[in-house]
Amino acid sequence: MNRKNATWILWSIFTVLILIYFIYKIGSNDQKIFSPGEMTHGHHQIEMACSVCHTDSFGGGEILQSACVECHGAELKAVDDSHPKSKFTNPRNASRVKELDARVCVTCHTEHKSEITGEMGVTLPEDFCFKCHQDVAEDRSSHKGMAFTTCANSGCHNYHDNSALYEDFLEKHIGEKEVLSEAKNQKKSTVEQLTLMSRYPVKQYPLIKLTQKDRDSSFGSDNDNSVSYEWEMTAHAEAGVNCSACHQQKSVSGEITWIEKPTEQSCKSCHSEEVKGFLDGKHGMRIKAGLTPMTPAMAKQPMRPISHNKELSCVSCHSSHKFDVKHAAVEACLSCHDDSHSKAYKQSPHFGTWHKEVTGQSDPDTGVSCASCHMPRVMKEIDEHKLVLSEHNQNLNLRPNEKMIREVCMNCHGLGFSIDALADKNLIKNNFNGRPSVHVESIDMVEDRLKKRKKPEGEGL
Amino acid sequence: MKFKQMAFLGMASLATVLSGCSDTKVSGIEPKTMTDALFSVMEADRTVYTKLIIGRLAKKEKVIKASEHWKDEKALVLPAQMFRYGAERVAEKGADFSYSLLSLWPVNAQNKPKTDVEKEGLKFIADNPGQNFYSEEKLGDTNYFTAIYPDIGVAGACISCHNNHKDTPRTDFKLGDVMGGVVIRIPVKG
Numbered sequence: 001m002n003r004k005n006a007t008w009i010l011w012s013i014f015t016v017l018i019l020i021y022f023i024y025k026i027g028s029n030d031q032k033i034f035s036p037g038e039m040t041h042g043h044h045q046i047e048m049a050c051s052v053c054h055t056d057s058f059g060g061g062e063i064l065q066s067a068c069v070e071c072h073g074a075e076l077k078a079v080d081d082s083h084p085k086s087k088f089t090n091p092r093n094a095s096r097v098k099e100l101d102a103r104v105c106v107t108c109h110t111e112h113k114s115e116i117t118g119e120m121g122v123t124l125p126e127d128f129c130f131k132c133h134q135d136v137a138e139d140r141s142s143h144k145g146m147a148f149t150t151c152a153n154s155g156c157h158n159y160h161d162n163s164a165l166y167e168d169f170l171e172k173h174i175g176e177k178e179v180l181s182e183a184k185n186q187k188k189s190t191v192e193q194l195t196l197m198s199r200y201p202v203k204q205y206p207l208i209k210l211t212q213k214d215r216d217s218s219f220g221s222d223n224d225n226s227v228s229y230e231w232e233m234t235a236h237a238e239a240g241v242n243c244s245a246c247h248q249q250k251s252v253s254g255e256i257t258w259i260e261k262p263t264e265q266s267c268k269s270c271h272s273e274e275v276k277g278f279l280d281g282k283h284g285m286r287i288k289a290g291l292t293p294m295t296p297a298m299a300k301q302p303m304r305p306i307s308h309n310k311e312l313s314c315v316s317c318h319s320s321h322k323f324d325v326k327h328a329a330v331e332a333c334l335s336c337h338d339d340s341h342s343k344a345y346k347q348s349p350h351f352g353t354w355h356k357e358v359t360g361q362s363d364p365d366t367g368v369s370c371a372s373c374h375m376p377r378v379m380k381e382i383d384e385h386k387l388v389l390s391e392h393n394q395n396l397n398l399r400p401n402e403k404m405i406r407e408v409c410m411n412c413h414g415l416g417f418s419i420d421a422l423a424d425k426n427l428i429k430n431n432f433n434g435r436p437s438v439h440v441e442s443i444d445m446v447e448d449r450l451k452k453r454k455k456p457e458g459e460g461l
Numbered sequence: 462m463k464f465k466q467m468a469f470l471g472m473a474s475l476a477t478v479l480s481g482c483s484d485t486k487v488s489g490i491e492p493k494t495m496t497d498a499l500f501s502v503m504e505a506d507r508t509v510y511t512k513l514i515i516g517r518l519a520k521k522e523k524v525i526k527a528s529e530h531w532k533d534e535k536a537l538v539l540p541a542q543m544f545r546y547g548a549e550r551v552a553e554k555g556a557d558f559s560y561s562l563l564s565l566w567p568v569n570a571q572n573k574p575k576t577d578v579e580k581e582g583l584k585f586i587a588d589n590p591g592q593n594f595y596s597e598e599k600l601g602d603t604n605y606f607t608a609i610y611p612d613i614g615v616a617g618a619c620i621s622c623h624n625n626h627k628d629t630p631r632t633d634f635k636l637g638d639v640m641g642g643v644v645i646r647i648p649v650k651g
Contacts, residue, residue, distance in 0.1 A: 080532070086552035090559050091646050092575055094601030139570045168530055453627055 037112035040121040049289035068105040079161035155419035155440030164405040176414025183412035186377040189387040191239040217243035230321040277392030307336040329369035344431035492606035516616040564641030566631035582609035604651040612641040
């Protein structure tokens with residue numbers, strides 16, 4: 001064999017080996033080799049589920065755009081997105097689209113570009129508002145001389161959600177106290193209200209209080225009395241939800257099987273909204289993407305080493321059979337989260353209110369737990385009924401954090417104080433243990449404008 | 462082909478308006494005929510909403526408020542918002558025409574004229590009450606037939622709201638005044 005033939009043979013073997021390697025990687029769970037760059041903090045968990053965004057091998061930007069809308073579209077609709085696509089498809093904005101093609105999400109949020117990714121996953125220079133709003137000072141003299149890098153400062157403007165920051169809202173809340181006299185969380189909907197949901201199996205599990213002797217878990221291997229006792233103490237037993245409600249599954253052919261460890265699939269038959277939130281948020285998004293459950297070890301935030309290998313599911317916070325919502329609201333969070341904000345919670349005034357509530361020294365719904373802010377009770381419209389449920393997507397009101405103002409902070413605090421507090425990074429770090437050291441002037445500017453103009457004869461019509 | 466499809470869709474959706482033209486050839490419809498038909502529907506709906514809903518319930522009977530912040534205030538949507546939400550829905554559905562409500566004296570500065578045709582057209586309809594303005598313009602890479610129709614203050618509610626709004630650049634509107642214009646665009650071959 002001459003040298004030329006040997007080279008060809010070696011080259012062929014090398015090529016085949018590389019091909020085998022890539023084919024193996026395509027079929028494996030670790031596809032990192034195909035990732036063109038590190039992903040944003042919002043998507044890093046699902047990096048190995050390429051098909052969540054790249055839904056089709058063929059096709060261009062429209063494929064990515066529909067993937068963005070699939071996960072984030074409803075959220076944008078709910079907050080009346082200030083810059084909807086329809087604003088930019090209008091031909092009169094063609095010149096603006098040329099500057100900044102805001103018809104598609106990836107213009108501002110390009111994935112796999114960690115080196116240029118800023119807050120909220122934005123991959124544009126901070127002064128991008130300039131492209132369309134360079135003449136803002138002509139209509140708003142108060143904005144003269146302001147740098148375009150400051151538009152999105154906390155308490156001023158957001159690109160998408162301005163539901164707590166629009167001028168009339170600020171005006172309405174001028175001069176509010178730091179702490180409101182009626183400081184209280186929304187009261188959660190009762191079980192009776194929940195049964196109004198069409199999917200609630202009220203016929204199978206009528207609202208009759210059950211005790212240990214009523215349990216229907218004859219299929220189960222676990223006949224431990226402690227389990228029965230724990231269940232008897234829960235809202236589940238109180239509301240007539242027997243063991244079979246979670247542990248039994250009926251197949252299409254009608255065959256009933258016992259599920260030893262129910263997943264969120266069981267929970268969602270009654271708690272669909274909560275499960276949806278869980279799967280949309282960082283706790284459950286891996287499950288939604290068809291990956292293994294999230295573990296704290298995968299997180300980008302500091303987590304307690306002892307919990308690193310804990311797999312997140314409904315019961316990892318709610319603990320099976322006990323379903324203690326008070327535990328889920330604080331201790332469950334602190335069993336994993338180890339960042340400075342979490343670690344400072346128990347020294348904060350918020351914890352003081354929570355401690356008083358759980359020890360019976362104050363009224364129900366007056367304490368502020370981790371969940372009060374990060375899984376807040378919000379009004380949801382289900383089957384035309386308005387229900388107050390816990391939002392289980394704990395990231396929803398953090399992008400950006402001004403989203404907390406209306407549904408969380410303003411339950412207890414005035415708007416101005418809330419804006420200032422959320423703009424103070426050190427205060428967030430020490431879990432609001434103190435007063436804001438920064439002041440956002442947005443309400444002052446509205447007040448100033450109000451004084452300058454002649455008071456209108458009537459509001460609205 | 463694109464225009465033919467658009468014309469066909471327009472014909473179907475505006476059957477009531479064009480019911481007397483059942484023998485019109487789809488390919489024969491002129492952009493002006495199309496925009497005139499579209500505007501007649503828009504103007505009729507807008508007037509009905511303003512008079513029968515806002516004028517009656519919010520102004521006369523005072524059973525419900527109408528507010529720019531209708532969601533927060535649990536109020537009726539303002540007529541201009543009603544019109545814009547319709548335009549947004551049309552855009553979301555990918556229709557081959559677009560429309561906007563603009564003014565030389567807009568409450569929202571984003572709704573002042575931007576293109577040369579908008580500037581010329583809005584001035585024309587304000588200076589020539591009762592007349593429409595038609596033109597062509599190139600925006601981006603596309604040529605458009607652009608029609609601008611006067612938007613008249615048809616109810617007291619329109620006048621009082623605009624004259625009293627904190628962001629209005631004009632406070633002396635009277636009933637029957639041209640307050641702005643409806644701009645309809647249809648893409649045409651260059």
